[in-house]
Amino acid sequence: MTDTDNVVVLPILSMEAMAPKVYDADKLWEPAMSYRFPANPSSRLLSEARRQVLAYLCWITSDNGITSEGPDFAVDEIRRAGARLIEIAELFPFVFDAEKEAEVRALCEKDGVGTGEKDEDLSPLPTIPPKGANR
Numbered sequence: 001m002t003d004t005d006n007v008v009v010l011p012i013l014s015m016e017a018m019a020p021k022v023y024d025a026d027k028l029w030e031p032a033m034s035y036r037f038p039a040n041p042s043s044r045l046l047s048e049a050r051r052q053v054l055a056y057l058c059w060i061t062s063d064n065g066i067t068s069e070g071p072d073f074a075v076d077e078i079r080r081a082g083a084r085l086i087e088i089a090e091l092f093p094f095v096f097d098a099e100k101e102a103e104v105r106a107l108c109e110k111d112g113v114g115t116g117e118k119d120e121d122l123s124p125l126p127t128i129p130p131k132g133a134n135r
Contacts, residue, residue, distance in 0.1 A: 012038050018048055029056035033084050043095050050088050057081040 011017060013035035020028055032052035038045070057078065059065045066074045 010035050012036050013041070013045065013049060014038070015045060015048060018052060028052060032056075033080060037087070037091065040098065041091060041095060043092070043099060046088050046091055046095060050085065053081050053084050053088070057085075 011031070013031055017031040017035055018028065029052045032049040033056065060069070060074050060077045060081070069077070
């Protein structure tokens with residue numbers, strides 16, 4: 001048996017994965033909390049993931065959430081939600097930069113500016129660095 005035999009690969013987070021018609025409506029927050037982010041998430045995807053994590057955090061910290069799941073479970077979930085919110089917050093600057101650059105590039109191409117003349121760099125947008133990478 002190799003080390004990779006026990007690895008569970010989670011799906012990649014998408015807007016569809018967070019939709020009630022796709023995922024169990026009672027645990028709609030789970031994809032936002034657990035699924036891997038795509039290489040280049042959109043600000044819309046991150047905003048929706050943040051909204052769902054915050055909604056779950058609101059529920060798990062409520063009297064109903066603590067009573068139904070127990071305080072130990074609630075504490076673990078609060079930590080997990082906090083960690084996910086940190087991941088989301090770390091990705092936002094890269095996403096905004098990439099989206100702004102794409103917007104400017106599209107405007108330049110529409111206006112015929114920046115067509116590769118005079119040694120302009122028209123290489124593809126960089127991908128978001130992996131979690132934990134310094135900006």
